[in-house]
Amino acid sequence: MSILEVRNLSKAFGGLQVTDDVSLTLNPGDRVALIGPNGAGKTTFVNLVTGHLKPNAGQVLIDGQDMTRASPTARVHAGLVRSFQVTRLFPDMTPEEHVALAILQRMGRAERIFADYRAMPDVMDEVFDILQLLQLSPLARTAVRDIAYGQQRLLEIALAMALRPRVLLLDEPAAGVPASDTVLIEKALDQLPPALAVLMIEHDMDFVFRFARRVVVLAAGRLIFDGTPAEVAADPQVREAYLGSYAE
Numbered sequence: 001m002s003i004l005e006v007r008n009l010s011k012a013f014g015g016l017q018v019t020d021d022v023s024l025t026l027n028p029g030d031r032v033a034l035i036g037p038n039g040a041g042k043t044t045f046v047n048l049v050t051g052h053l054k055p056n057a058g059q060v061l062i063d064g065q066d067m068t069r070a071s072p073t074a075r076v077h078a079g080l081v082r083s084f085q086v087t088r089l090f091p092d093m094t095p096e097e098h099v100a101l102a103i104l105q106r107m108g109r110a111e112r113i114f115a116d117y118r119a120m121p122d123v124m125d126e127v128f129d130i131l132q133l134l135q136l137s138p139l140a141r142t143a144v145r146d147i148a149y150g151q152q153r154l155l156e157i158a159l160a161m162a163l164r165p166r167v168l169l170l171d172e173p174a175a176g177v178p179a180s181d182t183v184l185i186e187k188a189l190d191q192l193p194p195a196l197a198v199l200m201i202e203h204d205m206d207f208v209f210r211f212a213r214r215v216v217v218l219a220a221g222r223l224i225f226d227g228t229p230a231e232v233a234a235d236p237q238v239r240e241a242y243l244g245s246y247a248e
């Protein structure tokens, strides 16, 4: 069964139709890139899926359950998690502390963060596993302010993983990361659990073609393509709307 099903989702801001009858299904293990020109409606679509915006029409089902009217928090509990933003990290806190806090929040024990989380073996084991998954273990106890931007972006994904997602939404995970560090992000994404479904907004087409096994294209709010990376590069409508020289 699909883990995320979006049915005929629409959203308008005033007279501007920003999401126009979009349907999309994600299955466990999917690696999907969501691409499209600036202003195509990618961020709006993700905000509708996470519940940060309310649609004018359509449905969002998580694991077969209609969550269209559910809060963002309820959707997180159902397994739909988006990565945090670097701007929401605390510069004085370490990756270990961030991940421990996210785990404790998930467990409903967040009041323990300033007490003794290091004395909780279950929490510490999980912190260790998540930092290792994102290849952040060597920086576990370094303040975020002293960590390279690419690794701060990995910490965003680590925090999302601490919430035990079944669907992970990533908003341009490599944006702002120097080209020399992009490979760190790619390697870490390669290590994500095989059953996790990942939907990634990304502008860097080299990254998209390396990561995605499926690409969906939004243009002017409409989903104009859903297929493999090889198919997307050959599609005349996508070439015209977006890809330009990447399709050559």
Ligand SMILES: Nc1ncnc2c1ncn2[C@@H]1O[C@H](COP(=O)(O)OP(=O)(O)OP(=O)(O)O)[C@@H](O)[C@H]1O
Residues within 6 Å of the ligand: 013, 016, 018, 036, 037, 038, 039, 040, 041, 042, 043, 044, 045
């Ligand atoms: N809260 C809002 N109120 C009014 N218009 C909005 C709002 N949010 C987005 N828009 C408009 O909706 C359109 C789609 O925006 P959106 O940010 O979803 O596109 P995007 O594909 O994510 O773009 P980018 O790639 O530049 O991030 C744009 O024209 C934008 O100006």
